[in-house]
Amino acid sequence: MTTEQTQSIQVEDDRSGLGIETLRRAIADNLFYLQGKWPEIATLNDFYMALANTVRDRLMPRWLNTIRNYRRSEVRVVAYLSAEFLLGPHLGIKLINLGIEELVRQAVADSGLALEDLLAQEEEPGLGNGGLGRLAACYMESLATLEIPAIGYGIRYEFGIFDQELRDGWQVEVTDKWLQYGNPWEIPRPESAVMVRFGGRTEAYTDDEGAYRVRWIPARVVKGVPYDTPIVGYYVNTTNTLRLWRAEAAESFNFQAFNQGDYYGAVDQKIYSENLTKVLYPNDEPLQGKQLRLEQQYFFVSCALQDMIRLHRGAGGDLRQFHQKFAVQLNDTHPAVAVAELMRLLVDEHRLPWDAAWEVSQSTFGFTNHTLLPEALEKWPLPLFGSLLPRHLEIIYEINQRFLDQARVHFLGDSQKLAQLSLIDESGERYVRMAHLACVGSHAINGVAELHSELLKQTVLKDFYQLWPQKFQNKTNGVTPRRWLLLCNPRLSQLITEHIGTDWVCQLEQLRQLEAYAEDREFQRQWRQIKRAVKQDLADHIQQTLNIAINPDSLFDIQVKRIHEYKRQHLNVLHIITLYNRIRRNPDIDIVPRTFIFGGKAAPGYIMAKLMIKVITSVAEVVNNDPQVCDRIKVVFLPDYNVTNSQPVYPAADLSEQISTAGKEASGTGNMKFSLNGALTIGTLDGANVEIRQAVGAENFFLFGLTIEEVQQLQESGYNPWDYYNRTPDLKEAINLINSGFFSHGNRELFKPLVDSLVYDDPYLLLADYSAYIDCQDTVGQRFRETDTWTRMSILNSARMGYFSSDRAIREYCQDIWHVTPISVQLKPYVQADA
Ligand code: 9GP
Structure with missing residues (x-):
């Protein structure tokens, strides 16, 4: 929408003006009259509040006229x-949906500030x-x-x-x-x-x-x-x-x-x-x-x-x-x-x-x-x-x-x-x-x-x-493309718009037009360049906030969601330890460098989930500080995973981990956000993974693990994780390493509840899925080296995600x-x- 169009629907009211100077003055007015501050003593939060109120004023005519409809x-x-x-x-998505982001950015700049700094103020x-x-x-x-x-x-x-x-x-x-x-x-x-x-x-x-x-x-x-x-x-x-x-x-x-x-x-x-x-x-x-x-x-x-x-x-x-x-x-x-x-x-x-x-x-x-x-x-x-x-x-x-x-x-x-x-x-x-x-x-x-x-x-x-x-x-x-592509990944959005126009924002199926570019060398190069740039941004953020250096050219392998045994973050950990053991055994081994990124909260009373966080951070501490491996594997736990913190994460992923035990995840929506932003999925046949795989094509999805029927059969026939532990040497080695106190400063008790639960009970069948998962991850590693193939798969993932828009879901409900x-x-x- 052009500025003219935006202005043509304004009401005659002095708080809805969208000229840059009008906006700048409105921010200054709100700072003075609502925050009771002048610029020299105002905090960034004061400016954020002044801006938020400026934007709120501008949506008020729309809101009141909508309310009138409910009454009919x-x-x-x-x-x-x-x-x-x-x-x-609120602020970021409201600017986008009102079509005033650039105007406001300029008005804020004219006030001597950066929009990004004000956006970051919002709780x-x-x-x-x-x-x-x-x-x-x-x-x-x-x-x-x-x-x-x-x-x-x-x-x-x-x-x-x-x-x-x-x-x-x-x-x-x-x-x-x-x-x-x-x-x-x-x-x-x-x-x-x-x-x-x-x-x-x-x-x-x-x-x-x-x-x-x-x-x-x-x-x-x-x-x-x-x-x-x-x-x-x-x-x-x-x-x-x-x-x-x-x-x-x-x-x-x-x-x-x-x-x-x-x-x-x-x-x-x-x-x-x-x-x-x-x-x-x-x-x-x-x-x-x-x-x-x-x-x-x-x-x-x-x-x-x-x-x-x-x-x-x-x-x-x-x-x-x-x-x-x-x-x-x-x-x-x-x-x-x-x-x-x-x-x-x-x-x-x-x-x-x-x-x-x-x-x-x-x-x-x-x-x-x-x-x-x-x-x-x-x-x-x-x-x-x-x-x-x-x-x-x-x-x-x-x-x-x-x-x-x-x-x-x-x-x-x-x-x-x-x-x-x-x-x-x-x-x-x-x-x-x-x-x-x-x-x-x-x-x-x-x-x-x-x-x-x-x-x-x-x-x-x-x-x-x-x-x-x-x-x-x-x-x-479904998920909204406005927040989960347009807002969180402006670079990719711009590239898409340059090639297929803007209609995809409200008709996500239009992304399918990108299929035509999947083999295009120049488009692939631009696609990769953008992925590299957003990975660099995330790497910078991690360096600044957690003081961990990560390689933006490594494979970003990301699992962000609530911490729960059924979501199996600890299966991901077993893979990390398996790679770690491979490098220790053979320091010259040629593996694709990976950065494993986790994020998520555990319910305060869910002891096992909290222990899962501790095992991730403990493995991170050892791996990240081991000079022999740390140029090939890094492990990061992003604290305080929430909507704000998640927005830079989805665009930066190469690989999306959707590895719940089949039959346990009702749908998942993170799986959709990753794929929409061009990540490939490693996943089980669970929840919406099944439909995502159908949509993007089986060849563009890394499938592993037991099906629901196999899960049921195994459980009915008397599942014994101990057998899997004994007959799978890499698995045994990984579990033994946790058990030995290697990741817990010699404390053999710390992770005992987690290890015991896996080898004696394993209600979520990690041990049964372990080998298939590791094999599949090896395929992921090989494929990542084939840069053009990977890029094509990545483009096709985005191109085929149109169905997973919340607009489609809401139309069906309606x-x-x-x-x-x-x-x-x-x-x-x-x-x-x-x-
Ligand atoms: O666990 C499901 C998740 O799979 C689904 O995507 C989400 C939205 O439908 O709902 C979750 N369920 C709950 O949070 C509690 O029932």
Whole structure:
């Protein structure tokens, strides 16, 4: 978009000007009036805040005009309910999506500053753990770009995912303080606060018309205050809202207690309430007994549904048509209690008959499952659930009874099947099964990659699939090309645009035109030159921050993601040690120099994952300081892996490690970001790897390892890792070296739990996949030496990744689940009377 075009849609308002001098003055004004500073005493952060507010002003007309659309009664709005939104830094993507990056860069330069320095000031909102939260962020961006009316609902955690520091090679968690300097991207809306109840009891009564009803008498009430963040689409006016809720005390100061001299008691309620949205729960930890987590889930779901009902009624809507106004997506089981809450609101508060309310609810909800891991399928102990949400438990019983009556007809005489389907797990201690509640209450259920969706039907949701095959769908994940190519890899983006034009940014399939250049010597040379330059940037960063010198011409072999046994970072470590042993055995051996780069956080309570970090950093210490090998192997652990830190990493990869045990990774999205940026993948047939391999071509993907069927067979036939250990000399040598204390200053105890788990148990089959992995890595090394072949494969990877755009995924959700259509937003000056 040209400057003229950008300007032609501005409203007549003195804060939307985009001239360079106007922008420079706006930054100076904001510095003075909002930050209360003049340039000489302003910090870089002051300038960042001034710039952020300048940009925010410029998106305001789009945002307000978009909000006007939600209010139109005939417009169906997507409501994406997610306990996590991992947005990443705002400023960079907003500049790109508004098409004003170069103008702002110049205005900032005219103020004597560098845009990059201001971008680096932003504390990203780390309101998510990893893939699931980041997916929600990609989807919000695509919804806006595709001009779909949508609202994201979630929690405004005061403390997001912890910051990770490394001390002596161990992960240390440090509190995230993303709000410490204020957040220019949000607007609190206290006037739209809602009340959320907890605990207490229920009581039956007869209403004025003689009908039997139930009322809920809560033990306490918390106020939910919305904070709105604009999500700007790419070169469109649509700017959707992410509405995050903060808990506050309904009455923040208890004067009765204060007057009686109980000063601390007087603020108790405030502290209790605010605790609710204090901190994000790290995943990968057992949830049972974590009452606060259930409180968080119910809190934001109740806020969201009350908000939607208010909006619907405000537009004159009838609650029997609520589902025509809103398509609500449940992002995993975290918001599943919404099914019971909507029923409560419709039946108890708005007096709809049960059957009508149930029809509305089922037509409203869709449910996305993101994992097959049993420990992540939420279930809440009945006593905990009942004491916190007594009315919801009654409603769930009622839903269950009606559901089981229906299922009974289908599975005549099969009481075991009914027990398996029930919303209540009664096999031992009793639990509410949240995935079952989500399935029963939704009209559509989807997995996040083809393989995962199939496995859902065969395993965890098998019984539901038998009952309702028509409800099941697949929606393979996608990532937004704006952040994950255009923003994070400007050099490559420019090269692509020079050859195929700009359409790829919104139609990623257009990348296929690059296939024509895959053999072109000059294009290959430019492609390589860019990869070399971004690798050099990362190498410089690593040198500056970690004081490790790495060779930009070495093969950058990267594994960045949460640390988890199923993701098998320790298999990668076994390969490093194998190479190390080869060099020690034969110092003149000719191997391709490699830099192994890791990044990722371990859940604070996941001891084995933390030990995996320690083993990586310990191997790094030895290898990087061994003069015999350190010009051929380097190992780097990048601390505090988050969205900001990940952006320079994907473009710099030669090799992307996607090596989970087959059947464990639902999809993965990092795999897509790497491949889009021209990395080749070494991977198993797991999650979206399967589809990535199909898309890029088997010859452009390094496949290894057991298939799901082979994993199952091996486990059923009695897998014995000890045998693999004994009969594979290189493996034995690598494991023995860890066990000997070689990497732990002679301490043989340190890694014993990790080694014992591998040789005696190995639930994720590292030892069974080891040989195939090493062989495949040897092929990678050979292929990397064939520079032209490697470059061609790299180009073809990018060229064929079009399918994995979040725009494609969102179009599918819109068509198959939400039944919503785009509506373009007209920019009118914001006039009160028209609102
Ligand atoms: O583990 C999955 C990951 O494979 C997937 O890409 C992501 C987005 O769909 O969701 C992750 N699941 C969770 O974080 C928790 O269920």
